[in-house]
Amino acid sequence: MSEASPVVEARGLVKSFAAHGGLLGTGPRFRAVDGVDLVVRERETVGLVGESGSGKSTLGRLLVRLVDPDAGGIRFDGADLLAVKAAPLRRLRRQFQIVFQDPYASLNPRMRVGTLVREPLDIHRIGSTRADRREAAARLLEEVGLDRAAMDRFPHEFSGGQRQRIGIARAMACGPRFVVADEPVSALDASIQAQILNLLVDLRERHGLALLFIAHDLRIVRFVASRVAVMYLGRIVEEGPTAEVYARPLHPYTKALLEAVPRRRPSDPPARILAGEPPSPVNPPSGCRFRTRCPVAEAVCTSEDPPLRQVASGRRVACHLV
Amino acid sequence: MAPLLEIAGLKVEYASARGPVLAVDGLDLAVPRGMTYALVGESGSGKTASAYSILRLVEPGRITAGRIVFDGRDLMTLTEKEMRKVRGDAIGLAFQEPGAALHPVLRIGTQVGEALQIHRGLSRKQAWAEAVKLLADVALPDPERQARAYPHELSGGMKQRVMLAIALSCRPKLLVADEPTSALDVTIQAQILALLRRLKAEHDLTVLLITHDLGVVAEVADRVGVMYAGRIVEEADAAALFDDPKHPYTRALLAAVPSDDPKTGRRLIALPGNVPDPAAPPSGCRFHPRCPERFAPCDSDDPAMTEPEAGRRVACHLYDRALAR
Numbered sequence: 001m002s003e004a005s006p007v008v009e010a011r012g013l014v015k016s017f018a019a020h021g022g023l024l025g026t027g028p029r030f031r032a033v034d035g036v037d038l039v040v041r042e043r044e045t046v047g048l049v050g051e052s053g054s055g056k057s058t059l060g061r062l063l064v065r066l067v068d069p070d071a072g073g074i075r076f077d078g079a080d081l082l083a084v085k086a087a088p089l090r091r092l093r094r095q096f097q098i099v100f101q102d103p104y105a106s107l108n109p110r111m112r113v114g115t116l117v118r119e120p121l122d123i124h125r126i127g128s129t130r131a132d133r134r135e136a137a138a139r140l141l142e143e144v145g146l147d148r149a150a151m152d153r154f155p156h157e158f159s160g161g162q163r164q165r166i167g168i169a170r171a172m173a174c175g176p177r178f179v180v181a182d183e184p185v186s187a188l189d190a191s192i193q194a195q196i197l198n199l200l201v202d203l204r205e206r207h208g209l210a211l212l213f214i215a216h217d218l219r220i221v222r223f224v225a226s227r228v229a230v231m232y233l234g235r236i237v238e239e240g241p242t243a244e245v246y247a248r249p250l251h252p253y254t255k256a257l258l259e260a261v262p263r264r265r266p267s268d269p270p271a272r273i274l275a276g277e278p279p280s281p282v283n284p285p286s287g288c289r290f291r292t293r294c295p296v297a298e299a300v301c302t303s304e305d306p307p308l309r310q311v312a313s314g315r316r317v318a319c320h321l322v
Numbered sequence: 323m324a325p326l327l328e329i330a331g332l333k334v335e336y337a338s339a340r341g342p343v344l345a346v347d348g349l350d351l352a353v354p355r356g357m358t359y360a361l362v363g364e365s366g367s368g369k370t371a372s373a374y375s376i377l378r379l380v381e382p383g384r385i386t387a388g389r390i391v392f393d394g395r396d397l398m399t400l401t402e403k404e405m406r407k408v409r410g411d412a413i414g415l416a417f418q419e420p421g422a423a424l425h426p427v428l429r430i431g432t433q434v435g436e437a438l439q440i441h442r443g444l445s446r447k448q449a450w451a452e453a454v455k456l457l458a459d460v461a462l463p464d465p466e467r468q469a470r471a472y473p474h475e476l477s478g479g480m481k482q483r484v485m486l487a488i489a490l491s492c493r494p495k496l497l498v499a500d501e502p503t504s505a506l507d508v509t510i511q512a513q514i515l516a517l518l519r520r521l522k523a524e525h526d527l528t529v530l531l532i533t534h535d536l537g538v539v540a541e542v543a544d545r546v547g548v549m550y551a552g553r554i555v556e557e558a559d560a561a562a563l564f565d566d567p568k569h570p571y572t573r574a575l576l577a578a579v580p581s582d583d584p585k586t587g588r589r590l591i592a593l594p595g596n597v598p599d600p601a602a603p604p605s606g607c608r609f610h611p612r613c614p615e616r617f618a619p620c621d622s623d624d625p626a627m628t629e630p631e632a633g634r635r636v637a638c639h640l641y642d643r644a645l646a647r
Contacts, residue, residue: 262537
């Protein structure tokens with residue numbers, strides 16, 4: 001199997017924030033993302049999973065340059081994304097887009113849907129006339145499963161699932177090659193989640209997208225992603241093909257996470273318990289960051305930070321005991 | 323033995339810009355003693371309004387019809403003063419957002435002991451000592467110290483443990499838990515669900531659980547009522563419901579959970595359309611516009627509740643003998 005070419009390649013990304021504000025950001029800082037390498041290839045969906053505070057959303061925002069890293073590099077189509085100047089960056093932005101979790105908060109309530117979807121086309125001057133762009137917006141709405149009559153209405157007139165479709169239409173407007181979907185179905189009802197997941201899968205296939213799908217729900221990631229990366233306290237602790245990682249997780253945290261997923265039916269074995277809670281990222285544990293909750297930790301785990309290393313074809317894990 | 327809780331013909335109405343909306347439109351359910359009954363539904367299904375009706379906490383809405391019999395007493399006939407004695411005493415309530423439900427500037431120990439001072443007449447000191455025991459019971463680490471903490475010093479999972487300690491402080495017969503794990507991470511959710519199972523067994527509790535998550539139902543429920551657009555459409559024991567769902571809506575909900583099959587790139591079986599607007603519910607069966615199995619009577623006739631087998635109720639024309647195809 002020949003590998004598709006990387007669309008996005010991140011190396012050693014670090015991003016820190018001031019903990020609880022702090023006047024002028026002078027308080028203690030913590031590293032939300034602390035040395036992450038990740039590649040997303042053409043036509044590939046990478047699932048990024050982790051709990052709150054794992055840094056998965058920050059990583060997603062770094063990859064589309066909504067925030068800039070403190071250290072590390074990002075290559076987009078082979079070019080150094082961090083070296084791009086403001087004007088060319090604006091032009092490049094049409095290539096990478098983000099879909100947000102909350103379709104209620106991410107659409108301007110005072111703009112009509114047609115304008116919301118047309119706005120990226122206007123900004124990037126795609127299409128020669130305003131009428132062209134309006135027609136393009138109508139087609140985008142139809143592609144995401146809405147009626148073109150939606151153009152003249154306001155976001156509040158739509159349900160959560162329909163708003164998420166509008167958000168996706170906006171993200172797709174300029175024909176991106178890379179899309180970050182940050183918990184795109186977490187705020188939606190169960191019967192609506194499946195519609196939106198199917199839509200994202202269809203769009204990826206039709207447009208050959210590279211998709212980074214950020215989620216805390218492992219059942220959903222298993223459905224959409226061909227490769228999965230698991231984050232814990234700012235680091236990727238395991239990465240590999242989804243089917244292999246789910247069938248044979250290597251990192252104790254991945255195992256615990258999979259065992260904590262609620263059972264599908266009452267006759268299945270109950271979810272297993274991982275004790276404790278993630279430690280504060282302001283003061284991460286020495287050595288392996290997972291050792292304070294790890295059921296198999298040994299002395300070496302306290303003293304040495306395990307590097308993320310390749311253990312099999314396409315599989316990486318950061319654990320001393322694997 | 324009579325069920326601990328019995329609701330019959332409950333209607334809850336809210337005012338809206340477009341006139342009155344029936345959030346709950348004729349709810350009947352019975353929660354047997356010692357069971358965990360899960361009321362499952364999506365947004366707008368009326369599950370939350372149904373649960374808060376039991377405590378008569380539906381403002382700004384109002385209960386316009388129905389009977390709510392708890393432990394042999396019709397709660398609808400109680401005065402507000404009598405009702406206050408039921409809340410937090412015989413019926414404990416755990417909210418979805420413990421961060422919002424806890425008082426931000428009161429110490430945890432004070433909040434956990436508050437109901438004991440009100441309902442049991444304990445002194446502050448006695449209530450504090452009981453609070454520390456309750457916090458230990460919900461497995462909050464270092465309860466002596468945490469009792470002195472303020473809510474913002476606790477994680478989401480710890481706050482939910484505190485909520486459960488408050489809900490259980492007066493040894494209630496019924497615990498109403500509203501989406502107790504929806505705001506939590508998966509590993510913390512598993513901890514809280516296991517805690518709920520243990521507390522139920524140790525305290526001889528009956529639990530009414532409100533949730534949208536079928537995984538949570540599979541983890542803890544004995545019996546399940548599935549709500550859609552203000553009504554129960556199917557009710558059965560949990561194992562029977564998951565193994566053999568009868569109502570097309572229940573089937574669709576179960577089919578919408580991505581399966582364990584590791585093949586990727588398939589499509590999920592998605593229900594078309596949206597959850598109906600409670601201000602303008604569809605005619606006939608409220609599920610008919612989205613139903614893959616609808617037939618002649620569904621858009622005009624409201625299906626009656628049928629009992630296709632012992633212990634199972636379904637409101638669907640497919641199970642109506644007179645109409646059977």
